[in-house]
Amino acid sequence: MRWRDVLCGEVRPEHVGERLALAGWVDTRRDHGGLVFVDLRDRSGLCQLVVNPERAPEAFAAAHTVRNEFVLRTEGEVVRRSPENVNPDLATGEVELQVDRLEIVSRCPPLPFQLDEEGVDETLRLRYRWLDLRRPRMQRNIRLRARLVSTIRRVMEGDGFLDIQTPILFKPTPEGARDFVVPSRLQPGRFFALPQSPQILKQLLVIGGFDRYYQIAICFRDEDLRADRVQEITQLDVEMAFPDQEYLFALMERMCAEVWQECDKEAIETPFLRMTHAEAQARYGSDKPDLRFELEIEDATEATRGSEFGVFANAPCVRFLRVPQAFSRAELQRLEELAKEWGAKGLAYLVFDEEGDVRSPIAKFLAEDELALFRSEPGSTVLFAADEPATAARVLGALRLHLGRELGLVDEGSWRFVWITDFPMFERDEEEGRWTAVHHPFTRPAPGGEELVASDPGAATALAYDLVVNGIEIGGGSFRIHEPELQGAVFGALQLSEEEQRRKFGFLLDALSMGAPPHGGIAFGIERMLMALGREPNLRDMIAFPKNQAGVDPMSGAPSEVEQEQLRELGIQLRVRQD
Ligand code: ASP
Numbered sequence: 001m002r003w004r005d006v007l008c009g010e011v012r013p014e015h016v017g018e019r020l021a022l023a024g025w026v027d028t029r030r031d032h033g034g035l036v037f038v039d040l041r042d043r044s045g046l047c048q049l050v051v052n053p054e055r056a057p058e059a060f061a062a063a064h065t066v067r068n069e070f071v072l073r074t075e076g077e078v079v080r081r082s083p084e085n086v087n088p089d090l091a092t093g094e095v096e097l098q099v100d101r102l103e104i105v106s107r108c109p110p111l112p113f114q115l116d117e118e119g120v121d122e123t124l125r126l127r128y129r130w131l132d133l134r135r136p137r138m139q140r141n142i143r144l145r146a147r148l149v150s151t152i153r154r155v156m157e158g159d160g161f162l163d164i165q166t167p168i169l170f171k172p173t174p175e176g177a178r179d180f181v182v183p184s185r186l187q188p189g190r191f192f193a194l195p196q197s198p199q200i201l202k203q204l205l206v207i208g209g210f211d212r213y214y215q216i217a218i219c220f221r222d223e224d225l226r227a228d229r230v231q232e233i234t235q236l237d238v239e240m241a242f243p244d245q246e247y248l249f250a251l252m253e254r255m256c257a258e259v260w261q262e263c264d265k266e267a268i269e270t271p272f273l274r275m276t277h278a279e280a281q282a283r284y285g286s287d288k289p290d291l292r293f294e295l296e297i298e299d300a301t302e303a304t305r306g307s308e309f310g311v312f313a314n315a316p317c318v319r320f321l322r323v324p325q326a327f328s329r330a331e332l333q334r335l336e337e338l339a340k341e342w343g344a345k346g347l348a349y350l351v352f353d354e355e356g357d358v359r360s361p362i363a364k365f366l367a368e369d370e371l372a373l374f375r376s377e378p379g380s381t382v383l384f385a386a387d388e389p390a391t392a393a394r395v396l397g398a399l400r401l402h403l404g405r406e407l408g409l410v411d412e413g414s415w416r417f418v419w420i421t422d423f424p425m426f427e428r429d430e431e432e433g434r435w436t437a438v439h440h441p442f443t444r445p446a447p448g449g450e451e452l453v454a455s456d457p458g459a460a461t462a463l464a465y466d467l468v469v470n471g472i473e474i475g476g477g478s479f480r481i482h483e484p485e486l487q488g489a490v491f492g493a494l495q496l497s498e499e500e501q502r503r504k505f506g507f508l509l510d511a512l513s514m515g516a517p518p519h520g521g522i523a524f525g526i527e528r529m530l531m532a533l534g535r536e537p538n539l540r541d542m543i544a545f546p547k548n549q550a551g552v553d554p555m556s557g558a559p560s561e562v563e564q565e566q567l568r569e570l571g572i573q574l575r576v577r578q579d
Pocket of ligand 1: 175196197198199238440476477478521522523
């Protein structure tokens with residue numbers, strides 16, 4: 001017996017008169033005018049079955065008992081629908097199957113949620129993920145993912161990159177998150193760490209003579225979860241020896257262009273724009289600027305040095321946004337509250353009303369030339385941040401995004417890619433009073449900046465880059481340190497003692513001392529790319545079996561308890577009670 005001759009969504013007028021078998025899920029059943037109508041669904045779409053008691057009494061009896069999500073196999077004759085019953089929204093809408101046989105293959109109890117229901121609680125969806133995955137949106141997302149990965153492989157392999165697997169049980173690889181650890185039974189009291197990325201391993205592969213490596217790698221980061229963060233991410237991981245930034249950027253642009261063509265049918269423009277980190281911070285208040293709208297931040301630090309308005313004159317920096325809307329007092333108050341949440345002390349403003357008159361409590365303190373600088377179109381508002389540069393950037397950057405969305409300035413249909421380059425090497429962790437790596441500790445300083453690593457870490461620029469699309473950071477990488485001395489100096493700047501350096505990274509330092517070629521690479525977040533491509537706000541919807549926001553899999557109940565015996569073997573005693 002053949003289960004099916006064609007897929008449900010493939011039945012067309014050219015099949016009229018043919019006898020076909022179909023198999024799939026009941027999408028809906030309707031009883032109407034003495035007939036039973038069933039929409040039968042598979043991955044390709046729907047086909048309408050008509051069950052007529054006179055033509056097929058047994059099938060009719062069976063059809064009466066079917067419910068949504070039963071699995072059926074049916075045979076019948078393809079007929080043309082009468083003109084008034086044609087459904088132009090359905091690929092199979094001109095035809096239907098007059099059923100002769102209908103077999104219930106599998107049953108299904110009343111559903112915990114309807115597949116076409118909107119806004120179903122996420123935990124419920126995850127609990128019954130196999131049902132959730134049948135929804136058209138999830139079908140689309142997971143298929144999109146497969147197409148994306150297959151396109152990436154084609155491009156990378158076309159350029160001679162070799163797919164090499166790296167271990168999951170490994171040692172901590174610092175990417176700035178917490179490690180997941182796995183106890184070792186054979187080495188009691190010792191733990192593996194799941195890699196936060198294959199960073200060190202890919203460097204070792206290149207040092208090992210595989211001069212073009214790639215992998216679709218799973219990375220484990222024990223982070224608090226958000227809509228755009230999960231603990232298990234997948235990335236396109238790339239490394240090459242003797243790297244050339246122009247080649248690497250062009251290859252990644254080609255990869256993106258092919259992916260967008262394949263997954264979005266959209267031709268994107270290459271080469272992508274480039275912007276330094278400093279410029280992105282100054283103009284957009286972000287290291288992942290959304291360039292789908294303008295609303296750029298402007299600087300007035302110099303112009304206000306001698307201002308009578310002390311807040312401006314004494315601030316380390318004064319920056320502003322010209323917003324094309326004259327805000328009311330209530331709106332300004334709300335914006336000020338937001339600005340305070342983002343770290344501002346207040347929000348000074350100048351409103352230019354429809355007549356071009358200025359409305360503002362600070363206008364009287366500003367000299368003519370200052371006012372002239374800020375003067376904007378009638379019907380606009382100038383919003384100020386007078387603060388440390390980092391705070392001014394953060395506040396205005398967040399306001400810019402908020403207003404861009406709120407005022408409908410974002411060109412939703414466009415794709416705006418931008419490389420961000422020249423990141424700083426280090427940033428200060430004020431709480432711990434020490435420097436941390438902005439990218440990761442294996443990133444090399446820009447040529448000529450090697451000395452700064454020890455003498456003035458805050459001034460050192462890294463050979464690191466990110467790729468951003470529509471305000472989403474989809475990729476990031478760097479050129480690496482291949483000299484053991486320089487690597488030691490960077491570890492030193494990060495306050496790793498010699499002993500710690502040996503213990504944690506001795507194997508890397510040894511490898512660097514044994515003929516390491518210059519190398520560099522990049523990694524792209526597969527889920528982030530999918531989120532952008534699928535215009536999906538929730539990263540978990542791009543993963544077949546994600547954990548929920550509490551880091552739990554509601555379907556299997558993982559993480560779960562283990563037997564006392566297992567713990568004993570591992571030499572582990574729990575201090576938290578297992579309920
Ligand atoms: N290992 C980095 C990351 O996972 C990427 C890279 O530097 O290639 O973000």
